[in-house]
Amino acid sequence: MSLALDLFTIMSVALGALFFLAGTVGLLRFPDTLTRLHALTKADNLGLGLIVLGLLPQVGSVVAGLGLIAVWLLALLAGATVGQLLAGAVPPSESRQSHREGSRP
Amino acid sequence: MxxxxxxxxxxxxxxxxxxxxxxxxxxxxxxxxxxxxxxxxxxxxxxxxxxxxxxxxxxxxxxxxxxxxxxxxxxxxxxEAPGGGPGAGLRVLVAVLCVGVAAALAGVVLSLPEPAPSLAPLVAENLPPTGVKNPVTGVLLAHRAIDTLLETVVLIPALIGVWALAADRAWGARPGALTPRPSSSSLTLLAQVLPPFGILVGVHLVWAGADEPGGKFQGAAVLAAMWVLVVMAGLADLPKVTNRLMRYTLVLGPLVFVAIGLAGIWTAGAFLALPAGYAKPLIVLIEVVLTLSVALMLGLLLAGPPKERA
Structure with missing residues (x-):
């Protein structure tokens, strides 16, 4: 049973780390602010969520597990708000222009 | 590992x-x-x-x-800095001085005897009389209380310095650096949802600070952040700089600390000494009132000098 739980932790945390890696690559490589934000929030939401999910079987108490979930929920809330605020700060001219540029391969 | x-x-x-x-x-x-x-x-x-x-x-x-x-x-x-910034000579001088300081610090750390001198055993030995279990809180509020007193009091001159930047005709207005954002539903939502949790975390940090990591500065910073968030979302106004209640709250923490410290001269034989048996409740009292004052100070430092609203 504990072997299965350990395997679950390794799989889930590794998958979460992969999302962080993909999000970072997207942040560096995507052409404009809006697509970079998209990459960043995916890393935060899914990556952190998977890592928290993977760590849950390893915590000793229910309270510690609830704490981990609370961290994830707060990160979701902060990430969503900051994403909205940053996207709102993008001047319309830039988003139009970069969408044309973004269609390049 | x-x-x-x-x-x-x-x-x-x-x-x-x-x-x-x-x-x-x-x-x-x-x-x-x-x-x-x-x-x-x-x-x-x-x-x-x-x-x-x-x-x-x-x-x-x-x-x-x-x-x-x-x-x-x-x-x-x-x-661009006016005049093109510092010249090459000054830059080299600053670099040499910085490298010198860093090298001297590294030399000191590397030349420490083994084991390095430490006051930790002394602190551990003298912690029980204070009644707190977090050695950091014990050192800050009992063993080295004078440092803590000065580092909270120093925030008041800092705030006076910020307010001194106000234009004469703006005096008496509200602090102006935190202009509310143009209404944004996501920021409003965050400012409505987050503060209950933030206030809980801030209070917990202060309360748990006696026995676990945490304390007034960390808790006050979280409380100040919640206040600033609510102000920036436009859900609340900052008090005017002439507001009496705000000013009394600003000085309440340091005053209570000094009063308890002065009382220590008679009850425990030295300035800032805590009478035996009452150390823990007094430390908690000092932490709570200092948290209020420090949170207000930090928020007002961010809020900047008073400014006339257009």
């Missing part, structure tokens, strides 16, 4: 690289963002050194509050 040295080495390299990047950054804004990241990385280093109290202070005050203050300063500064 064979991974630990690799993680530590990676952290150290990352921080060194960030430091170089901040120095080399072309724009003030980029340098400030680098500085905030640097502070968060430094907080991770403190966690690795199991100094969780210092890590929380670094993240909340070093990276967070100082970073926001510097962001405000960077936004007001012109992109």
């Amino acid at each position: 064979s991974m630990a040295p690799a993680v530590d080495a990676g952290l150290a390299l990352l921080i060194l690289g960030l430091g170089l990047w901040i120095i080399a950054a072309r724009s003030n804004f980029a340098a400030v963002v680098g500085f905030m990241t640097y502070g968060l990385m430094l907080a991770l280093v403190w966690v690795r050194l199991t100094a969780v109290d210092v890590a929380m202070t670094e993240a909340a005050l070093g990276a967070g509050l100082t970073g926001v203050l510097l962001l405000g300063a960077a936004a007001r500064l012109p992109a």
